[in-house]
Amino acid sequence: MSKKIAVLLTNDFEDSEYVEPVQAFKEKGHEVTIIEMEKGKNVKGKQEKIEVVIDESIDDVSHGEFDVLFIPGGFSPDILRADERFVRFAKAFMEAKKPVLAICHGPQLLITAKTLEGRDVTGYKSIHVDLENAGANLHDKEVVVCQNQLVTSRQPEDIQAFVQESLRIIG
């Protein structure tokens, strides 16, 4: 069944961590909505390979409209977590126990939303201490699935495993 996937994205995202999962989600018939501060804006990947047009402003969407949250990595999550609207949006998915898929620096948004206490996670090497300090159980593995709800991976090399487990969870 087609699911509605919200993607939180701004400049300096890790190109492949956006492109490859989104392509796989769309191929399975899921509907993807890219959300940032400003609808219609172009955002660029940090490798400067990809430009993406923002579908919706965070002000015009509600978490209730979506089944799944996807947070690509790069520096995008750190920029977004300085804005309380994105933190609240991510927190709502975690509290509703909807599927949340976060790769690389993606879990930074979940740290700021204070949602990782006791959860099994992984993430990019630079945020490992932050994840442990947030009370999460850190695993240095290509993909970690927690309570059949939260899927996390470390880096671009893990994308295949990340997509496979994400698609399994999305159902």
Next chain:
Amino acid sequence: MSKKIAVLLTNDFEDSEYVEPVQAFKEKGHEVTIIEMEKGKNVKGKQEKIEVVIDESIDDVSHGEFDVLFIPGGFSPDILRADERFVRFAKAFMEAKKPVLAICHGPQLLITAKTLEGRDVTGYKSIHVDLENAGANLHDKEVVVCQNQLVTSRQPEDIQAFVQESLRIIG
């Protein structure tokens, strides 16, 4: 008296947070050494205003050669803290109680070095929860001086206060 200041810097540093403090330090007669992975490499600020040539490789320096550590912000500290050599270097200054000056995302290196428990700090908004989770006492102020040793600030707008307190601590 002239002091030897080590600066940890790589690509995507916040341009003004490097340029303005370093200029002020040099004007007071202090000696500044820019350290990254590779000596002679050019690194660029995230605003693309500034390029800096690296003076020394992290492999060729010891913390004992320097009196002070300065960590500019932007995404540079997050890149550096994925490399254990920079984490150890920063940790050595904190353990030796030498002056450490960190602005914006600079304190991320000190989090990964596990040196902020019980310390008074500030930092860029996006890392506030990380600082609290690291056991630091977070203050939302333009500059925080802890035990006359650790100087932290939040963002480019705080540079003047950051430089003033940094110069006072350096002596």
